[in-house]
Amino acid sequence: MKSLAIAIAGAAVAALPALGAEDPIAVRQALMDNNGAAAGVAGAVMKGELAYSPVVGKAVIYAVSATAAAYGDFFPEGSDDAARSNASPKIWQDMAGFEAELAKFQDATAKAREIAGKAGPADADAFKAAMGPIFDSCKTCHEAYRLEN
Numbered sequence: 001m002k003s004l005a006i007a008i009a010g011a012a013v014a015a016l017p018a019l020g021a022e023d024p025i026a027v028r029q030a031l032m033d034n035n036g037a038a039a040g041v042a043g044a045v046m047k048g049e050l051a052y053s054p055v056v057g058k059a060v061i062y063a064v065s066a067t068a069a070a071y072g073d074f075f076p077e078g079s080d081d082a083a084r085s086n087a088s089p090k091i092w093q094d095m096a097g098f099e100a101e102l103a104k105f106q107d108a109t110a111k112a113r114e115i116a117g118k119a120g121p122a123d124a125d126a127f128k129a130a131m132g133p134i135f136d137s138c139k140t141c142h143e144a145y146r147l148e149n
């Protein structure tokens, strides 16, 4: 029994970093900065400023997909601090709507991972096709749930 109790306590501790993040605003902004950096690489490929290679495509897709998986954990009640954050108060007023945007983003990144496979999307066109729905979800979520500044 004792070892079971310890195992359960261990599981609870393992779940703590996300729930008890000391500064959820800083974490979610860092995650979005990661999205921004990945989008910068994708944009450079699309403009022809950066030669496409499947490893580049895979790195971009895996970066945004990690953000999509983690992002929803950093919006506890009371973290809508307008002085530091551009998260709209609508997130907490309409959590179901925000979660639907998050699900759309996760869906788009999961599909992109399928296209990427192990080696990354074969060519720039396959990469663009994988990124299209991802960029669409950046836009629709920002329009609804991010403040302008």
Ligand code: HEC
Binding pocket: 025, 028, 029, 030, 032, 033, 035, 036, 039, 064, 084, 085, 086, 087, 088, 098, 101, 102, 105, 134, 135, 137, 138, 139, 141, 142, 145, 146, 147
């Ligand atoms: C599910 C909603 C959602 C999706 C999808 C989303 N964002 Fe965001 N994004 C936000 C919110 C909310 C903020 C403001 C967070 C804050 O300031 O606390 C934000 C902020 C940002 C920022 C500013 C970060 C900072 O340091 O303040 C960048 C850059 C960004 N997003 C890029 C992207 C890109 C690129 C994508 C798509 C690959 C994307 N976002 C997808 C909701 C989303």
